[in-house]
Amino acid sequence: MLKALEKRTIFFISGNTAITAETMGMALLSQFDQIRFDRITLPFVNTVEKAKKTVGRINEVSREAGRLPVVFSTLVDEEVRKLIMGSDCEFIDFFDAFLGPLEKILGKRSAHAVGRYHGLEDFDEYDSRVEAISYALGSDDGVSTKKYDEADVILLGVSRTGKTPVCLYLAFHYGVHAANYPLTEENLEAIHTEAPPVLVPHRKKLCGLTINPERLEQIRARRRPGSRYASFAQCRTEIVRAEAIFASLKLPFFNVTSKSMEEIAVAVLDTMHLPRR
């Protein structure tokens, strides 16, 4: 008989978005696979009133579970922090552990200000991200090939290799102008082992995405079940041709099958030496 997994409630609490607390906390928790974590994120805990409400919620969870929940905090406001620390919890503060040592290393006092990192730095940064997202949307699936001039990178791949999500991720998080060029059946027929003419001037920006045919079949079958498009034979043929193109053009390429979108995006960024804006 399977033993039920132990459960533990985890709070991510911050005066701003709690994205840092979640990211860091989840990275730590991913190292413990024998426990099921119930996760509660409480962003914008930035007043004493909200802190008191939060304490009530933590104490209630603690009472009901009969054990202390874990609180991952990036709280900076001293008063709020003290209130939460006083609740029935195991309190782990991510800033506390490092700001002291960092102050020593850098020889400066830290600002202790809330919401610095995921807040709005300046309008230019916001505008350039919006612009990069518009760019990715506007040049998606090769609709606007004249835009390739402005591209930092152009992803090539057959349908459903994750080109669009990866382009959007690169735009959102790094302000990169990421375009994509779909290797459709017609394209694959036409270009064989030469770069499509529209891409020839941009050869150094090209990066391929490929995938295992079994996985591609699975993804396509969800979209168009029973179609030729989703058949294993078709998936395999397209992939073999795409990879032949990558090889003959000597393009860098990645197999995305067992990768998350973040991993693919960072691999593209790293390999193509793209700027992180």
Place this chain on the structure above:
Amino acid sequence: MLKALEKRTIFFISGNTAITAETMGMALLSQFDQIRFDRITLPFVNTVEKAKKTVGRINEVSREAGRLPVVFSTLVDEEVRKLIMGSDCEFIDFFDAFLGPLEKILGKRSAHAVGRYHGLEDFDEYDSRVEAISYALGSDDGVSTKKYDEADVILLGVSRTGKTPVCLYLAFHYGVHAANYPLTEENLEAIHTEAPPVLVPHRKKLCGLTINPERLEQIRARRRPGSRYASFAQCRTEIVRAEAIFASLKLPFFNVTSKSMEEIAVAVLDTMHLPRR
């Protein structure tokens, strides 16, 4: 005369994407505004060979700068970690400080495995994110209003209030089905203070975005300089009408002017009690 800001080189080093190291490191560095940081991210440092190359690079920076760079690490591989620790740097490891205490709190040993968090958890997770992104793209700007049935949230706002980026962010990071409904000039004329008929059945999913007219003018002027669309008078009129609609429908709404996309997305998530998938 302005004193030149002190400079310091920061490395973010990880065996996988380095997203956690960057997120946590940037959050900490944002508390020190008297220093200019040159940031170098080195993801996928997952072999002894790559570690040795990395050590060479760190030592070179150290020699050139005449002071130790700071390394923020989420390295888990012991051999790689020891090599990097031995380089000429101030080494701060984000896992090290917390895994010990967490093991005690949770009463379990940690797995010490690389790339757990930003790696691929399972195909279902990947597929549902791709699906949410397709959903956001397919229901952008109200093109497919029949899709509102499947929406978790529907953002309302005049042109250029950040609806699309926020919808994409919610899809990407939380798997939320976020649609948007543009309050175009015609819509604003027609609906006055009633919900557009297509949205009536979805009233509880509606959330407004607004913005200061000065900022909207600035954003629109970049897109269509000198146009009526970008004029201050037009921006103000549209915003006044949009806010009147939010008020009369008693919709929750946010002013995005001084907010980052992350802050808007998390505020929407929090206020609308959306699931984090």
